[in-house]
Amino acid sequence: MIDGCRILLLDDEPLILMDLEFAAEDRECRPLTATNVREALAHIEAQGSVSCAVLDVTLRDGETCMPVARELERRDIPYILHSGDLNRQEGTLAALNARLIAKPACSSKVVDAALALAEPAATRQAS
Amino acid sequence: MKDVGSEDRFSDTSGVLFEQAMAQTRMAVCLSDPNLPDQPIVFANRAFRRLTGYDEDEILGRNCRFLQGPKTDRAEVSRVREAIENEDVVVVELLNYRKDGTEFWNALHLGPIYDAQGKLLYFFGSQWDVSDVRAAREEERHARAMARELSHRIKNMFSVISGIVNVMGRVRGVEDTASEINSRIHALGRAYETTLDEASVGVIDLGPAVKAILEPYAVDERVKFLGNGAQVPFSAMSLIGLVLHELAANATRYGAWAEGYDGQVSVDWQRRDGNAVLTWIETGGAPISGAPAHSGTGATIMNRMVAAARGTIEREWKPEGLHAVLTVPIEGGNT
Numbered sequence: 001m002i003d004g005c006r007i008l009l010l011d012d013e014p015l016i017l018m019d020l021e022f023a024a025e026d027r028e029c030r031p032l033t034a035t036n037v038r039e040a041l042a043h044i045e046a047q048g049s050v051s052c053a054v055l056d057v058t059l060r061d062g063e064t065c066m067p068v069a070r071e072l073e074r075r076d077i078p079y080i081l082h083s084g085d086l087n088r089q090e091g092t093l094a095a096l097n098a099r100l101i102a103k104p105a106c107s108s109k110v111v112d113a114a115l116a117l118a119e120p121a122a123t124r125q126a127s
Numbered sequence: 128m129k130d131v132g133s134e135d136r137f138s139d140t141s142g143v144l145f146e147q148a149m150a151q152t153r154m155a156v157c158l159s160d161p162n163l164p165d166q167p168i169v170f171a172n173r174a175f176r177r178l179t180g181y182d183e184d185e186i187l188g189r190n191c192r193f194l195q196g197p198k199t200d201r202a203e204v205s206r207v208r209e210a211i212e213n214e215d216v217v218v219v220e221l222l223n224y225r226k227d228g229t230e231f232w233n234a235l236h237l238g239p240i241y242d243a244q245g246k247l248l249y250f251f252g253s254q255w256d257v258s259d260v261r262a263a264r265e266e267e268r269h270a271r272a273m274a275r276e277l278s279h280r281i282k283n284m285f286s287v288i289s290g291i292v293n294v295m296g297r298v299r300g301v302e303d304t305a306s307e308i309n310s311r312i313h314a315l316g317r318a319y320e321t322t323l324d325e326a327s328v329g330v331i332d333l334g335p336a337v338k339a340i341l342e343p344y345a346v347d348e349r350v351k352f353l354g355n356g357a358q359v360p361f362s363a364m365s366l367i368g369l370v371l372h373e374l375a376a377n378a379t380r381y382g383a384w385a386e387g388y389d390g391q392v393s394v395d396w397q398r399r400d401g402n403a404v405l406t407w408i409e410t411g412g413a414p415i416s417g418a419p420a421h422s423g424t425g426a427t428i429m430n431r432m433v434a435a436a437r438g439t440i441e442r443e444w445k446p447e448g449l450h451a452v453l454t455v456p457i458e459g460g461n462t
Contacts, residue, residue, distance in 0.1 A: 013283060013286065013287060013290075015286075015287045015290040015291060015294070016283075016286050016287060016290050018290060018294055019289070019290035019293045019294060022293065022294065022297055023293075058279065084278075084279055084282025084283050084285075084286060085275075085278075085279040085282075087275050087278060087279075088275045088279065102282075102320070103282045103283065103285070103286040103316075104282060104285035104286040104288075104289050104312065104313050104316040105286075105313065106289075106306070106309060106310070106313060107289075107290070107293055
């Protein structure tokens with residue numbers, strides 16, 4: 001329930017993405033959706049004010065969310081990982097020191113977990 | 128010159144034993160002479176000839192490298208060369224070629240042989256065809272990769288199904304119903320989660336599955352897992368998953384995990400007389416005064432599912448909390 005909060009949602013599966021998008025709208029924040037690394041990076045660049053992010057780890061065409069995660073870290077933007085590929089992506093998951101929610105999970109809980117990280121940052125900006 | 132212990136020395140009589148042993152062993156063995164130019168093979172036993180397909184006169188006098196071919200790994204070959212230069216023992220797996228051109232994986236063990244004075248006499252090489260072992264290892268790797276791919280896809284599938292339910296729920300204005308359906312889909316997803324990662328065939332370790340199912344509910348270590356390493360068939364897992372979900376949801380709403388109480392749940396699972404027996408015991412939760420007047424949707428679903436599986440669930444509403452025992456037949460239940 002953070003006004004003006006922008007949440008970046010990255011998932012290569014459209015239905016999961018849509019579900020997360022609805023959940024974000026329920027929380028009255030603005031979802032920015034991406035299905036691959038390029039789109040996600042474009043959102044980060046263009047808006048410049050992504051508050052937090054939900055990143056699917058294994059993406060299409062052999063991509064992982066790693067470049068997006070690194071870019072978010074560089075900008076001090078909090079994110080969580082949302083993955084069903086826990087075994088193969090052990091290395092990636094370990095390299096990224098972020099909270100992981102295993103798929104399948106309730107979309108509103110996933111979005112809430114990301115927003116919980118954004119809240120302190122948003123308060124900091126407001127004050 | 129190397130120091131050779133007395134137990135390593137050949138006596139004259141052991142020369143005869145050596146010859147007989149070499150002739151009989153199924154291990155392909157050859158000796159090469161490092162004191163001659165290009166270190167030729169000076170002895171090759173019967174097994175060596177059988178493995179490579181060459182006759183003795185085609186082997187003797189040649190360097191071992193005649194077994195190599197276009198696909199032999201050069202890096203492994205240089206390990207062999209280094210070992211020979213340093214008079215070391217080395218074990219490598221090389222792709223070698225028989226006389227008829229067919230390939231085989233050769234587990235080559237190579238080491239120096241010294242005389243009593245420590246002078247280097249021979250290099251000893253033992254060859255073993257490990258093509259089958261390599262193929263099995265490759266197959267296992269492939270199976271593991273497939274299991275992981277499958278695991279990923281199925282978890283994604285559960286997520287997609289859950290997404291469809293949520294989206295439909297919103298469109299039709301029945302979000303609560305959608306979220307109830309989804310909580311069961313998620314419990315089911317978790318029930319299979321632990322098992323998909325292993326390439327296990329047909330059976331599931333109950334322990335990790337029970338822990339995964341209850342993971343989202345088990346706050347602040349308010350659950351005790353007592354079970355042993357029992358396994359159940361794959362087909363029993365959806366029932367167990369959904370029953371545990373109903374019990375956990377009930378405990379969260381009215382029982383040991385209800386808000387304002389500091390109750391505990393202990394979960395036990397055993398294999399007993401062809402059944403899987405799950406025991407769920409709540410203590411210290413919201414006070415209970417007998418069985419609830421109406422059984423909710425969750426309880427109704429649970430009862431019908433258990434009955435369909437020819438199992439039983441007994442619930443006892445004790446003052447300190449619910450005591451439930453689920454029995455699922457898992458052997459000889461297909462009549």
